Amino acid sequence: MAAWVKGGATDADAAVEAAATLLASAQNAVLAGLCAELSAVRAAYHLADAIGASVDPVAGPSLYAELGPLSRTGAMTTTPAEAVGRADAVLIVGNVPWDRPIVQDIAGAQATRGRAAGSERVILSLGGPRNGATRHVAYPAEAGGLAVSIAHLRAFLKGNLGGEAAYADLARRLSTAQYGVVLYDPAETGELGVEMLQGMIKDLNEVTRFFGLPLSDPFQGRALLQLAAWTTGQAPRVGFGRHVPEHDPWRFDSARQIAAGEADAALWLASLPAPRPDWLGTLPSVAIVGVGSPEAGGDVADVVFAVGVPGETAGGSLWDERRAAITYAPASGPTAELSAAGILTAIQDRIQQRLGQKKGAAC
Amino acid sequence: MLIRIHGGRVVDPTAGRDAVGEVWIENGRVVAVSDRAPDRTIDATGCVVMAGGVEVHSHIAGGNVVMSRLLLPELYASEAAPEGHPFAHAGGSAAWIGANYARMGYTLAVEPAMPPANALATQLELADIPLLDRGALTVMGNDDHLLQLLRAREGKAAVRDLVALSVATSRGLGVKCINAGGASAFKDGMLKLSLDDEIPVYGLSTRKIMGALLDAVEEIGVPHPLHVHCNNLGIPGADESFVDTLEAAEGRRIHFAHAQFYGYGVADPENPLTGGFRSAAERITEAMEAHPNATYDVGQVAFGQTVTISLDILRQFAGRKGANPKKWILTAGDAEGGGVVPFLYKPRGPVSSLQWAIGLELMLLSKEPERTILTTDHPNGGPFTDYPRIIHFLMDKEERDREIAGLHKVIAERSGLCAIEREYSFSEIAQLTRSGPAKLLGLADRGHLREGARADVAVYRDDPDRTAMFARAKLVLKDGETIVEDGEVVAWRSGRTLELAVESDKAMVARSETYLQDRFGTGLKSFAVPDEAFPKPDVFAEVACRT
Numbered sequence: 001m002a003a004w005v006k007g008g009a010t011d012a013d014a015a016v017e018a019a020a021t022l023l024a025s026a027q028n029a030v031l032a033g034l035c036a037e038l039s040a041v042r043a044a045y046h047l048a049d050a051i052g053a054s055v056d057p058v059a060g061p062s063l064y065a066e067l068g069p070l071s072r073t074g075a076m077t078t079t080p081a082e083a084v085g086r087a088d089a090v091l092i093v094g095n096v097p098w099d100r101p102i103v104q105d106i107a108g109a110q111a112t113r114g115r116a117a118g119s120e121r122v123i124l125s126l127g128g129p130r131n132g133a134t135r136h137v138a139y140p141a142e143a144g145g146l147a148v149s150i151a152h153l154r155a156f157l158k159g160n161l162g163g164e165a166a167y168a169d170l171a172r173r174l175s176t177a178q179y180g181v182v183l184y185d186p187a188e189t190g191e192l193g194v195e196m197l198q199g200m201i202k203d204l205n206e207v208t209r210f211f212g213l214p215l216s217d218p219f220q221g222r223a224l225l226q227l228a229a230w231t232t233g234q235a236p237r238v239g240f241g242r243h244v245p246e247h248d249p250w251r252f253d254s255a256r257q258i259a260a261g262e263a264d265a266a267l268w269l270a271s272l273p274a275p276r277p278d279w280l281g282t283l284p285s286v287a288i289v290g291v292g293s294p295e296a297g298g299d300v301a302d303v304v305f306a307v308g309v310p311g312e313t314a315g316g317s318l319w320d321e322r323r324a325a326i327t328y329a330p331a332s333g334p335t336a337e338l339s340a341a342g343i344l345t346a347i348q349d350r351i352q353q354r355l356g357q358k359k360g361a362a363c
Numbered sequence: 364m365l366i367r368i369h370g371g372r373v374v375d376p377t378a379g380r381d382a383v384g385e386v387w388i389e390n391g392r393v394v395a396v397s398d399r400a401p402d403r404t405i406d407a408t409g410c411v412v413m414a415g416g417v418e419v420h421s422h423i424a425g426g427n428v429v430m431s432r433l434l435l436p437e438l439y440a441s442e443a444a445p446e447g448h449p450f451a452h453a454g455g456s457a458a459w460i461g462a463n464y465a466r467m468g469y470t471l472a473v474e475p476a477m478p479p480a481n482a483l484a485t486q487l488e489l490a491d492i493p494l495l496d497r498g499a500l501t502v503m504g505n506d507d508h509l510l511q512l513l514r515a516r517e518g519k520a521a522v523r524d525l526v527a528l529s530v531a532t533s534r535g536l537g538v539k540c541i542n543a544g545g546a547s548a549f550k551d552g553m554l555k556l557s558l559d560d561e562i563p564v565y566g567l568s569t570r571k572i573m574g575a576l577l578d579a580v581e582e583i584g585v586p587h588p589l590h591v592h593c594n595n596l597g598i599p600g601a602d603e604s605f606v607d608t609l610e611a612a613e614g615r616r617i618h619f620a621h622a623q624f625y626g627y628g629v630a631d632p633e634n635p636l637t638g639g640f641r642s643a644a645e646r647i648t649e650a651m652e653a654h655p656n657a658t659y660d661v662g663q664v665a666f667g668q669t670v671t672i673s674l675d676i677l678r679q680f681a682g683r684k685g686a687n688p689k690k691w692i693l694t695a696g697d698a699e700g701g702g703v704v705p706f707l708y709k710p711r712g713p714v715s716s717l718q719w720a721i722g723l724e725l726m727l728l729s730k731e732p733e734r735t736i737l738t739t740d741h742p743n744g745g746p747f748t749d750y751p752r753i754i755h756f757l758m759d760k761e762e763r764d765r766e767i768a769g770l771h772k773v774i775a776e777r778s779g780l781c782a783i784e785r786e787y788s789f790s791e792i793a794q795l796t797r798s799g800p801a802k803l804l805g806l807a808d809r810g811h812l813r814e815g816a817r818a819d820v821a822v823y824r825d826d827p828d829r830t831a832m833f834a835r836a837k838l839v840l841k842d843g844e845t846i847v848e849d850g851e852v853v854a855w856r857s858g859r860t861l862e863l864a865v866e867s868d869k870a871m872v873a874r875s876e877t878y879l880q881d882r883f884g885t886g887l888k889s890f891a892v893p894d895e896a897f898p899k900p901d902v903f904a905e906v907a908c909r910t
Contacts, residue, residue: 038487039898049449070433074690079480079697081883085507086550105884113507115551115563179550205680209550211695223484229429230488233455234436244441245453317483317896320889326484327889328896341898 002291002306002337004298012305012338012346019267019286019303019343020350026265026284028241029053032254035219035274037316038227038326040288040307040340044269045231047348053267054239055228056254058274059221064249065186066214067225067235069195076201078181078211079324084109088116089177091124091170092136093197094146096185097215098129101322103183107134116178124173126153139170147193154200180210187217216321219274223319223326258283271307271314271340276300288343291336305343308336364402365389366843371407371822375414376733376790377798377811386412386812386820391842393816407822410837413793414810415470415819416750417800420590420620420660421741422672423460424474424488424499426481427701430692431670431742435705438670438742448493448855457491462852463748465494468821468836470858471801471809474499475539475590475620476674479506479890480697482533486892489860490902494846496858498804500590501535502674504543504572506698508878510565519578524871526579534862534892534903536804537587538580539620542594542675543572546699549677556594556677558607569594570611577615583865584908586805588616588658593625596678600635601625602643606650614656618803621662621740622647623722630777642717642778644724651734658803660736663722663753665745666710672743674699682706708745716771718744720778723756723763727783732791733799750796751833757787757795758829805909806861818843859904 003015010018023029031048034041034057048055057063069075083090084105097103111117123134127141127149141149155161156171174180182201186194197212204210216222221236228236232245237252239245250256257263258279267286268277276295280287285301291313296306308314311329313336320327366388373384387394387401422428431438432455439454450458464472472492477485477499489497503509503526512521526538544562551563559568573591580589595604605625609617619625626647631638651657668687673679676693679702683691687707694700708715722744729735737754741747756763767774767781775781787795801810808817820840826832835850846854876886883889894902 039896042491042898046449067433070692071436072690074434074686074692074703076693076695078695078700081697082550082695085882113564114547117564178552209552209695225433226426226429226484226488229432230424230457230491231450231453233432233439233441233450233453233459235433245450246441247436315895317487320885322884323480323889325481325889326487327885328483328891328893330893330895 004304006302007298009298012343015303015305016343016346016350019347020354022284022286022302023051023265023267023347024351024354026051028263029265029267030056030254030257030263031267031269032056032277033058033268033270033274034224035059036269036271036340037310037314037318038223039316040269040271040344041224041227042231043341043344043348045228047344049240049243050348051351052241052243054241054252054257055236056252057219057221057224057236058270059217059219059224060237060249060253062187062217063221063225063236065189065191066194068191069198073195073198075198076205076211078213080105080213080322083181083183083213086111086114086116086179087121087181088119089122089124089173089180091126091174091180091182092128093126093150093182093184094188095127095129096188097183100215102215103134111179114179119178122173124170126150126170139166146189147196150193150196150200154196154203157200157203174204174210175207177208177210180204180208181213182210183213183215185215216319216324220272220319223317226326255279268301269340270295271309288340305338307338307340307343314339364843365397365399366403366405367401368405368407368412368820368822371410371412372825373412373812374789374793375812376794378813380812381790388818388820388840388843391818393812393814393818395814405822405838409825411789411823411825412812413468413821413823414797414812414816415821415839415841416468416796417804417810418464418469418472418738418747419736419800419803420475420738421472421747422474422476422743423472423492423741424457425477425485427672427674427703430701431672431703434690434692434703435670438668447852451852457488458493461493461495465839465847465852466835466850467750467833468823468839469495470819470839470841471496473497473536473804476500476502476541477533477535478502478674478696478698479529479533482890483892483896486534486860487896490897493855493857494841494852496861498536498861500537500539501530501533502539502541502699503529503576504540505546508875510547510567510572513567513571513575514565519575519582521871522575523579523582524868525875526576527583527865528867528871528875530863531865531867532887532890532892536861536863536906537585537590538576539590539592540573540576541592541673541699542596542677543569543576545569545594545675545677549680550695554677554681558594558604558611573608573611577612577617581615584910585863586906586909587803588618590618590620592620592675596624596675597627597682599627599638599640600629601627602646605647609650609654609657612656617657619657619659621738621743622659622725623662623664623718623744626721626725640717642721642724644721644728645779647725648728652730658734658736660738661722661725662738662740662744664708664715664718665739665749665752666708666715666719667745668705668707669742669745670703670705672701672703674701676700676702679704710769711771713771713773717773717777719770720774720780724778724780724783726757726795727780727785732794733802735795736800736803737795751830754792754833755829758792760784760786806906857899860902861906862903864905864907
């Protein structure tokens with residue numbers, strides 16, 4: 001079964017009708033999650049515009065930890081393949097990166113391209129978990145947390161702090177690298193930490209080459225960020241209440257809007273696994289979720305669609321973390337009956353048909 | 364449907380037409396004058412009728428364009444649009460780009476910098492630009508695989524096969540090199556690179572890399588010549604790099620991107636780095652006249668805030684010092700990457716004034732507008748929406764003089780613009796914006812109104828205010844269908860993305876698969892641009908290679 005209305009299994013057409021009714025009657029709907037293939041995300045933006053809704057991806061916290069600093073100061077970054085192939089020094093900030101495959105990729109290889117090729121790769125850790133499985137030099141975080149630690153490290157690099165402190169040693173190692181990389185998780189590092197880190201990287205580039213390598217969020221945020229930018233000219237959290245995309249990361253935070261009672265309907269889009277929000281089902285809701293996922297049943301929302309999972313039961317353009325690029329993932333087996341993009345487009349068409357009928361009646 | 368456009372001044376320099384006449388259209392093509400009764404008659408009395416405009420160099424899609432929107436979201440204003448395309452009024456969006464080109468009478472635009480590593484995202488973005496046909500140039504010249512082949516002195520065939528495979532995989536329309544070897548050199552610590560400087564690790568030079576790509580493009584039969592962004596963009600003495608590169612082409616077809624940014628002669632030979640620059644427009648014009656194998660687009664400056672976007676990360680890193688506002692992005696990518704640096708062209712500033720003058724001087728000195736394509740290198744010199752204003756300056760000496768009067772006096776001191784009396788004719792404007800770029804791209808059915816041409820037609824009211832005239836076309840037909848009336852989009856349709864029909868060598872496919880697996884842990888499929896990735900069918904249309 002692929003569609004449910006009020007807990008009861010039904011056909012897709014009836015569910016589309018129910019979803020269109022639910023969304024069309026809302027004053028202020030939110031489209032959240034957007035952990036999906038790009039064609040579905042694209043369809044979600046078009047639907048949001050059609051009904052004057054706002055859009056908020058589940059990847060928002062990670063994305064906005066970087067987007068704020070990016071729009072204030074910019075950034076210097078590189079790709080995973082460049083880090084693996086060129087870096088002779090890699091600084092890993094915080095705990096989160098240690099659980100990602102990129103650390104093993106880096107630790108398991110030497111630089112093979114560029115001027116650092118053949119030299120021994122040094123892995124440095126700032127505020128990490130002291131993971132003994134990977135050989136590295138550990139520098140603990142200071143009491144104030146990662147952002148403060150990065151600020152102090154930057155001060156040593158700039159010569160504003162001196163002495164024989166551990167961070168002075170770390171600063172020396174960074175400034176003598178030929179191709180250095182800082183691996184970090186934006187959400188863990190936080191906005192202030194990312195801004196300070198990027199400032200430090202820019203400082204380092206006055207004497208050598210050094211780049212940031214932010215981890216991708218696991219919810220397709222990097223892919224939808226691109227689509228949001230070319231579709232609306234803005235970052236992802238936008239509202240269409242005035243028929244023009246207005247970017248406001250605080251105002252269009254879906255959890256905040258729902259908690260404040262501002263939103264009166266929601267659509268949750270997650271054809272790929274994503275943590276189910278607490279608010280789902282607490283207001284009139286539509287859920288478009290992957291076939292076989294825990295949410296693919298009648299009880300999570302008023303209207304539920306189980307759609308193809310990109311890379312498994314559907315094809316789709318997705319973020320490839322290792323490539324740091326959008327790539328196409330074909331279905332690995334038989335395709336599902338419904339696609340997320342198809343359902344979203346059908347809902348939009350149904351709503352616009354009604355609007356057209358109303359306009360016709362008014363004439 | 365048979366359409367007759369009559370009463371207008373038909374301007375088609377490729378047919379020697381510049382007189383009141385008729386254009387007939389049927390099934391999306393220009394046809395001979397007919398004695399049949401037309402299904403639709405368009406009265407173009409008092410109007411100028413031209414082929415649709417063709418853009419060869421405008422940064423309209425790709426990762427760096429995305430980053431520019433995130434770095435400087437305030438650059439474009441968005442307006443409420445209760446009707447029509449949902450995102451056409453979203454400043455800087457793909458739909459906004461399509462709508463604004465179409466309003467000016469343009470019907471094709473090419474993104475000149477598509478890195479193969481990011482091809483799918485670039486192509487998805489291009490496909491979301493409505494109204495226009497599109498295309499993208501595949502960027503090579505800093506990728507390790509190519510440089511390895513050259514370092515190993517593999518033959519021309521290997522380079523040709525790798526270039527062909529890269530174009531085919533990314534579905535590009537042509538090939539571009541951007542400061543060939545410069546990004547690689549930057550990653551290895553260099554901050555300046557000239558034509559014959561050695562690129563660390565590889566022992567190559569820009570001359571060698573570019574020469575190999577020039578040969579490959581010819582051997583494959585790419586209609587568009589190699590599109591070259593030279594070394595040393597934007598610095599005093601850049602004219603040397605331009606002329607040296609022109610000579611290094613050794614008679615092979617070559618297209619230079621944004622020549623204005625190389626029109627900077629050293630002002631004080633005793634202090635070349637600190638003495639500023641003066642116009643080298645005359646020198647570049649003379650060099651171009653001596654090299655009929657070459658073309659260039661201008662990269663005209665328009666005053667105001669913009670954001671510069673380039674895969675020339677060596678240059679963009681140097682340009683960070685001039686960022687305004689003071690923020691910038693630089694990505695060391697899998698080959699080039701990209702730099703995004705905001706910049707303010709100040710109307711009363713000496714540098715910006717001189718840049719503005721040099722671009723116009725280049726166009727006004729050119730005896731062959733078809734080899735001198737109008738661009739602003741959008742958004743690097745300014746937005747493409749400034750084309751009507753630039754055309755006005757070219758066509759109207761008085762308007763030019765009025766503008767100069769408000770600019771810095773350096774224009775009179777360091778350029779020859781003030782002494783130029785020339786005013787462009789409509790035919791020359793059509794060469795600059797239609798027939799020239801279409802020929803350059805090798806698109807025989809565009810840029811003109813002869814029988815068999817694609818029915819991409821722009822009709823403008825003949826208004827002495829050329830800015831107003833060219834900003835809002837009275838009527839624009841795309842493939843014979845009306846898309847713009849009185850400067851507003853009236854029908855939203857999707858165009859096609861042009862891709863070169865090029866076959867890949869099986870041996871090179873196998874070699875590349877091995878290389879990519881080793882470097883990225885994934886193969887060619889990960890770099891592919893499959894039809895299934897697009898929300899609508901029939902996105903692409905093939906362009907044949909030269910025979």
